[in-house]
Amino acid sequence: MQLIRLLLVFAVLTSGACSKNSNIIKSASTEANGTWDLVEINSNQMWGGPFSWKTIDEDVKVQFTADGKYLRKDAGESTFKLIGDYVLKNDDKVELTIRGTDGASDSILTVDFILHDGTLILGTGRTETTIQEKFVKE
Numbered sequence: 001m002q003l004i005r006l007l008l009v010f011a012v013l014t015s016g017a018c019s020k021n022s023n024i025i026k027s028a029s030t031e032a033n034g035t036w037d038l039v040e041i042n043s044n045q046m047w048g049g050p051f052s053w054k055t056i057d058e059d060v061k062v063q064f065t066a067d068g069k070y071l072r073k074d075a076g077e078s079t080f081k082l083i084g085d086y087v088l089k090n091d092d093k094v095e096l097t098i099r100g101t102d103g104a105s106d107s108i109l110t111v112d113f114i115l116h117d118g119t120l121i122l123g124t125g126r127t128e129t130t131i132q133e134k135f136v137k138e
Contacts, residue, residue: 031115032064032088036135043130051131062122062135070096088113094122 038060040053058075064086065071071080084099084106094113100106111123112132120135 032113032120033066035061035063035138036120037061037138038133039136040134041130042132042134044128047128053134060133061138 038056038058041056042051042053044051059073060075061073061080063069063071063073063080068085068087070083070086072083073080082099083096085097087095087097089095089110092112092114093110096109096111098107098109109125111125112121113123114121118137120137122133122135124130124132
């Protein structure tokens with residue numbers, strides 16, 4: 001009988017946790033939609049060196065659409081390019097499916113995704129040079 005009560009309590013607790021996480025993901029997805037301007041990068045100057053945030057003065061933008069598309073416009077480019085699709089995995093990670101070019105297969109990259117007060121921090125998937133980019137909503 002004790003085991004049944006314990007299992008019942010566990011089931012109730014875990015089902016509530018899933019619901020809350022689902023709401024966080026839906027909220028972040030809605031907040032993420034739109035165009036974001038790059039304002040800072042988190043990078044190091046040399047291999048193994050310390051990381052720090054640096055202001056960047058380049059016209060780089062990313063866009064997340066309501067239908068799950070991830071687009072990017074790098075400095076000097078006039079239009080956005082479709083990079084691939086995105087799916088928020090939890091409240092601090094996003095899975096990017098990067099579309100292959102010239103017949104290459106798609107690749108999946110899971111990176112940091114932090115939304116806070118109109119600021120988006122997006123991981124690059126690298127461990128050296130630029131590891132994160134900070135954006136503000138346009």
